Amino acid sequence: MCGIVGVVSAHPVNQLIYDALLLLQHRGQDAAGIVTQEGRKFFMHKARGMVRDVFRTRNMRALPGSSGLGQVRYPTAGSASSEEEAQPFYVNAPFGIVMVHNGNLTNARQLRRELADTDHRHTNTESDSEVLLNVLAHEIARASRGAPLTSDDVFAAVRAVHQRVRGSYAVIALIAGYGLLAFRDPFGIRPLCLGRSSDASVMLASESVALEGTLHQLERDVAPGEAVFVHPDGRIEARQCAASSQLYPCMFEYVYLARPDSVMDGISVYQARLNMGETLAKRVVSTVPPSEIDAIIPVPESSRPSAMQLAQKLGLPYREGFVKNRYVGRTFIMPGQATRKKSVRQKLNTIGSEFKGRRVLLVDDSIVRGTTSREIVQMARDAGATKVYLASAAPPVRHPNVYGIDMPTREELIAHGRSVEEIRQWIGADALIYQDVQAMKHTVGSINAQVQGFEASCFDGCYVTGDISDEAVMALNAGRNHSADDEGEDTSRLSLPNADGA
Known part of the structure; x- marks a missing residue:
């Protein structure tokens, strides 16, 4: 769950990249970094x-x-606490390469x-992004064989990366003096799109909102397995570099991660x-x-479209009953669960008049x-509600995600090993309604028939890369980010200061 952007222009790009990162801030709040290139020299700042x-x-002045x-x-x-693991990453050979990565190997x-x-290459952090950069650098060195780099060499290197690397990855890299390289894993799990501005600058970014907000016109998404090479003069070459590819974007992007004003794949x-809200309405009924529900109330922020559509479908009033404090950040060290509860209440407050004496259906994007x-x-x-029903626009989250979303371990997931009735009792709702997995896939997929399926492993346990066993999940969980500061941290989605950019 990161946001990445790359730009080739005839003008300074530091402010442009900064503006794009602000538009992608909902995708990550832990660290930020920018690298620019002038001549063959890189200038970087990250923290x-x-x-x-x-x-x-x-x-900004030091980023020409x-x-x-x-x-x-x-x-x-x-490690979430390591400043060294902030991106971009840099290697000096061959040619000099800097890279940003969204995903998880x-x-x-x-x-x-x-x-x-x-390969006799050294990595200095625990970041899988540094591993990916070194694999890319090694394959570029093999393809170029010490000669000046050609676009054929670049595409050959990406083909070799696809053969070696497993998992999810959307990548943008700068090769000193040669141009910008972007590519996506053969399943297209993590998003990446391409656009141009009226002054002929070329931008690649995780979401279309970063393009549109910086006055770039969205042209298309980078295809699964495809590599795009942008020359310094803005000329673009693109080539399919995977032996086989299928479009299986991450369903959780549509459920929660992405901004609602983005178009992805x-x-x-x-x-x-909206479509998820419509299918959820059938499950609620x-x-x-509906005669036993007085109002539909969303849990801010990203559940609002689903809640509105559900209310319209059922012919029930839609009400805003919770107000989110956008200016409360993460509470990093909290000594006990009581303090955690206080933290949630600091981030969310009720409008009492919308609850008092009413039977309310709360709608959340996921649980x-x-x-x-x-x-x-x-x-x-x-706040006075006489009945509290809870509906989730997503199905039960029963499995860990291994493709770049910081999902808890299996044991921490409320839906793992529990029936819906057991979950309802634990949460304390009068009724609990979940979205259906197949209905969700169908209703979202109906928007674009070119999408062949979805990476929805946290819901259905099917890992599209085909290399995930129980042992692999355990090993990947062992590598999840953690630090001494994480003890007691509120990691709920409400801890994000501006979850969907709204």
């Missing part, structure tokens, strides 16, 4: 924190050049051994959430008669650990 805090005027990269990071592997441990024992995120849902249900009761 932990939000974009507005990491970059000051003096930092007409091409560059940026990333906002939400760590899923390695499922065979990073094996690759790290190969890099050390066979031909699917409007907003329309996807089979559980709770992961369940602790936040339990507290929200209690908040509704404390």
